[in-house]
Structure formats: structure tokens, C-alpha cells
Amino acid sequence: MDRQREREYDFTEVEERWKKEWVATNPWAAPDFPTGPKRYLVTMFPYPSGDLHMGHVEVFSIHDTIARYSRMQGFEVLNPIGWDAFGLPAENAAIKRNINPKTWTYDNIAKHRASMERLGISFDWDRVFLTCEPTFYRWNQWLFLQLYERGLAYRKAAAANWCPKDKTVLANEQVIAGRCELCDTPVVKKWLTQWFFKITDYADRLLDDMEILTGWTERIKNLQRNWIGRSYGAEVNFSIEGRVEPIRVYTTRPDTLWGATFFVVAPEHPLADELIAGTGKESELEAFREQVGRLTEIDRTSTEREKKGMFTGKHVINPVTGEPIPVWLADYVLMDYGTGAIMAVPAHDQRDFEFARSYDLPVKVVIQPPNETLDGDTMTEAYAGEGSMVNSGEFDGTSTDVSVEKVTQWLEAQNLGSAATNFRLRDWLISRQRYWGTPIPIVYCDECGEVPVPDDQLPVELPEQVDFTPQDEGVAPLATAHEWVNVACPRCGKPAKRETDTMDTFVDSSWYYHRYLDVHNESAPFDPEKDRAWMPVDQYTGGGEHAVLHLIYTRFIQKFLMDIGMTEDPEPFPALLNQGVITMGGKRMSKSRGNVVEPVEAFERYGADALRLYMLFSGPPEAPFDWPDEGVRSIGRVTAPWLQRVWRLCEDVADMPVAPDDATRGPAELALRKFLHRTIKVATRDYENFSFNTIVARLQELVNEAYRYRAVGGNNRGILLEVVESLLLLLAPMTPYLTEEEWRRLGHDESIHDQSWPEYDPTLAAEDEVTL
């Protein structure tokens, strides 16, 4: 069109001007009580470990597009933001720079906020909170005490995951393939007394309520199912000479009970001490345990490693055959799953088989496959498939599809055992031997023992005068704050000491989305009335890497809050959108690798709109995106030129004089209108499906059509105005700045972001009939 391009869209000037206005007026503030259809939209609040990175830009672009589209569709929208400001990475970064974690955190939050404003994200800035402020974390302490009162927060000694580098324990979910989630150091087991939240009480509900999660991908639900790991089976009693209580084992195959030829107890099990006592094998047990304890989780769980065991010298009675079978200790049996003891059926379990061959224990076949005859002496691997029972008394001939149920019923009738369910999920270990977190509101008194801090003494504030560097193993930095540690017992008034561990920061994020709804409340974490008005979250967006961390903890705490009457929905986030990971050269962007594209550089060279649109156009939101090698420059090839093209079209139309025949329609005008209305129809459908890349494609076609119309001499201002105004409305959720500027340029006094979504004429939008 205008080859000379005397003028160009000055995105820097336009974006700065509107940003200033939006920051000054907070136009997207939401009321506490919506009066019409509502949408509560939450994006996972960021962790301030530096400035925003492209992953944030991606998810905020997606999220903000949904928010702006929802408003134009007539919903009342609440779109808040806050910061997940406590935690280990900030603390480590601060220690490295020899400054207080608070200073470091607040600096980063200021940077984050400036970048969010520059990106034009339509947050309600009146509802901001930081989890590291006492006004927030005192409600973490409240939550802890609520759980404590109901027996769902408890302290126990257990073999905990210990990161030797970060010098703290970690929850199971924070150990990725045997390594620390944060620093990748191999984790070791350490026997410590720690605080736990009893998430296992909610295991069934966490699984069963997944039916409600219709807006979650199979991928994430599958991860959670695997993580929770429910299995059905039976517990069976084995009696032992000289002991009143029988020993229980859990098995998923009670139908193989007749083939149990030995019995194994986890080496750490207290029962091991009992069995060994008086046999003269105490030192051997000690050595064996030490050998097992030295292994990292990676070594211990390696399938290649040969299983090691130790005979106790004791026997238990197989309850169905009446025969004594030897009791062993072995490193392949886990202390914290089932009962910590198993019946070993080497013929039909591969692990038991390998152990039996190593230690020359008998292998007895009790399931015969249909087409061959197994022999325990000659078989080379366990047979775990289907077949019919043999060597099993009255059950001989029973087939596998009914045998488990029949045997379980019989065991119950004989009083030998009962049906049982087990989970892979472990209780959530929330103690951390670190400084930058919520103090656990417990006091230890010599007289009264463990005493919860009464509500009127909350918050237990995090002291500032502390040596916050990690201390020797198992000692928290807060132990160095002597004045803070030593308090009067809340119950008897005698000298006592505070708990010095802090809470896992996943406690903060497990309920934060409620706090937005009542951010200034000083007497409760939130008002259930206000909560009811906005909950549940209609759309949650964020990274899929939290599948078994945040996303499982938060579902648990939501259910708990429902149980105590604070909130009404069993699930906090019925719909979840996980954006794809952004990489460059197939690797995660990182400064040390030198493959980082900085959002700030993109703002300066191409503007926020072009960056947002680039993120949305790159592919479906959930798809991973490998950023081209040329870096920020690729925005200058893809979306920045197209926005200039949109701008020129708008300017062209804005400059056209009003003519008397603007309302007349020839064939070319009709064709363009039909194209426009089809575009509105399809783009609207695509917005509903979050298919942003195809919306952009469709709008590009529309712009191409308009240019073509102009190129062949089309000059009907009426039709062009309809096209351009609709185009701006359809584009407004994705590129808020340019659309606002040009909307005003076309003579409107009100913000484009307050307009209603354009409607299409169904007659015009109908596809032309195709004759087959």
C-alpha cells in the first residue's frame, strides 16, 4: 500500500502512555461480591528469584488473554496476583550475595511488578499480598493449628529425605529421581523427628474427586494417579512363637499365600530389633543397617543392585499351610509402605524370586499357567501372570480372575486377615531446617510437652536478628535466635523453647487463592461469605511441573478447608491450563547456558504487544516451544511487522473521508463482510477453546482480505470501518495497547477493553453451500 511509510507505529510511546494510565487507575479492580456471571481467574503466583523470564511472559500472556476476553464476554472477572515470597532459592541467593533474604526478595518483587505492568497484564492490583509478610503467614500458622487440632498435623520420627547441600529435609514430592528438586544433589535418608501433614487420610478423595476435574489434561491426572498409587489387596496375620500379637503383612495377591516360603522385614523396622534381641546377632544387625543407610536413594532403588539380606534365626507360621517359614531382613522391603513386612512368594514375584535364588530359599509354585507346567527348582523367573491355583488345598483349580476375591473372603471368615487398600502416597513432610519461611507455631515445654501457640499469640513472627546460613545437620538457623527461641510455656508459664523449623513454602501456596478474596482480613484467613462469592477458581493457569507438588497439596488443603466449613467446593481448580515449556536449542533457558531471551529486551525492541502475540501465535498454549536461535529478533520477523500492518490499515481507514455512498454494498463489499462475519464466528469459538494461534491466523487472513480489497480499488469507508473495528475488538484480549490506541483513533471515547464482544450475523457467517 503506502510504499513510502512516512509514518510507523510508535509502540514505545503508545505503550508507555497507556501503561501509565492503567497503573494510575487500576481499571481491573473487582468487587468482593460479583452481581452477575463471574469468572475467577488465577495464575500460579510467581516466585521472585530474579526478574520475569519468558516462561512467566508466556503464561501471563495466555492468562491475560483469557481474562480480557472474559470481560468482553460480559463476565465479572477477578484476576489477582501476589508473590510466593518465602523459600529456599531466595534464601540461597541472598546468602550468596551476603544480604538478607528479605532485601533480595523485595527487590525482585519490584522488578516483577514493573515487568508485569509493562506487559499490560490486567491484574487487580488492590489485592496483592506477599507470603513473607506476617499478615499472610499468620494464617499459615492458623492453618497448621487447625490441622493440629484434628490430628492432621503431627510429629514423628522417620527416615526423611535429606539434602546435604541445602541442609534441610524435603518432602517426597520434592525428590526428583532421587535428587533434590532445587539443587539436584542426591538425597540421603536421615532418621529425624519432623512435622507431617496427614495427606494420606485424603488419598481416596484425592483420587475419586478427579472425576470433577474435567478441565484437566489426562497427563496431569495420570501423574497424580500414579503418585497416589492406590492398590487393593489384603492384610494377613502371621503368628510367631513367643509373641502374642501376630505380625501383619499387606499383599495384593492373597491367592499366592500357599506359596509364601519365607518372610521379610524391613531392616529399619522396630520389629527387627525385637526379633534379633537375645540371638547374639545384634552387632550383625547394626552393621547391616549401617550398610543400608549409607546408600543414597538413587543407589538403594536401583533395580540392578543385588538384593542384600540377613537371616534373623526366627520363623513365623504360614497361616494357611501351618508350616514354619524363615524370617529375613532385606533391603528391598520398604519400611514405610504397607506394614514394613512382607510374605515372600518367590514363584510369583520377581523380587522375591531373585532374593530366593541369592540365598537359596525354596520356590513353591501355586499358580499354574494354562499352557505349561512350572517347576520351582528349574524356573528362571517369577510367573506373575494368570492361571489356576495349585498346591493350595481346597482352592486348587481356582482361576486368577476370581481367586483374590475368594481367598480374601475365606481369610476374613477364618479370622486370618481382611481386605485392605494401600497407597504409594506418603504423608507430607512440612518441616524445613531453613530460615526464610513460616515459623511452626509450637512450643516445647519440659512440663507440658508439645504446646500449640494460642491463637491470640499469633503470628509467631520470623525474627530478623538471626544467623540465617544453614547450620549443622538437623539444626535450624532459628535456633541461633536465642531470645526468640526461649519463651514462657503458653500453658504453664515455665521456661520453654519454640520450634525452630519453618514450614515448607508449599503450605503457603496450598491455600493462597482464598486470600485474594479477602486480602485485608485481620481476624480470619478469609471470610467464607466472600469466598463463596468467587470460588471455585474458574480457570487456573501455570506450569505442569507442579503436577505432584503444589497441585496435589492444594487439592488436599482445599478438601480440609471444606471439611472445617471455610469453603464449599471439593476442588479448587476444576479447569487447569498448563502452558508448554519454553526452551532454546532444546534446553531450558538459563543465564549460565547463555540461551536466554530477556523480556525487557523484547519490550524495548518490539513492544509488549508484539511479544505477547508472538507467544500466543507460536502454537497451542500447552505445546512446548523451542525459541529460534536468532532470539528476540524472531519477534521482529513474525508479529511485530504484522502489528505494523494492522496499524497501517487502521490509520488508512481513520484517514478516509466520509462519503455519501458509504452505506452501499457491491459484490466486493458483500464478500468482505461475509469473510468478516465468518472470522468473528470462528475466532469466538477458538477463544473458547484457548486456540490462540488459530485466532491470530484467522485475523491475519482478515487483514489480508482487507488489503486485497483496498489494492483492487475498494474504498467503501462503511465496510472498512466495520472490518477494522471488529478486527480491533477481536484482537484486544491479545494486544491491549495497539487496540486501545487505534480504537480511540477511530473516534471512540471509551476503552476498547470495556466493550462487548462483537456478534456475527449468522446469515453472513454461514458457509457457502458446496454441492457434492
Place this chain on the structure above:
RNA sequence: GCCGGGAUGGAGAAAUCUGGUAAACUCGAUGGUCUCAAACACCAUUGCCUGAAAGGGCUUGCGGGUUCGAAUCCCGCUCCCGGCACCA
């Protein structure tokens, strides 16, 4: 081993739910207009084979099936990605 997801041009992708012209849109590439020149912008070509062209033939990981018609639905494979894994 168990569970889940996926495979379409040189690249990102679209069409898959709801079977109907496969490859929209964009990048890259090639040629052109403009320019002293370059950049920008604009125009054209661009799945593969064949052909001077018109045209013809083939094509959605592989093999079958259903159907007038299959990228799409069904059955059986292969490969890739992700998760879990000594969980009894």
C-alpha cells in the same frame, strides 16, 4: 515392567472432538517491484514425483478394517516424549 500423551511439508503448525478439496496462517527459501545500495514494505512461487506446458500420479509413522469417502473411526504394530517403579 506399569500408566499416560504423541507422530501431518525445510520449521512452528491447521484440519482430528463432529469422517467430506490435506497442508490454512506464519517462518524459512527462491524470484520480482521499489532503492545509488541495503533494510523495510509490497507482489509471486514454494508437500513429493513426472511434464516444456496444460495436465497426470502420489502423499498425514507402518499394516489391516469399516465407509461412496479416513489425517480423523476400529483392530494390530513401530518409534518418540513424559511420569511411576524393589510400593509386595
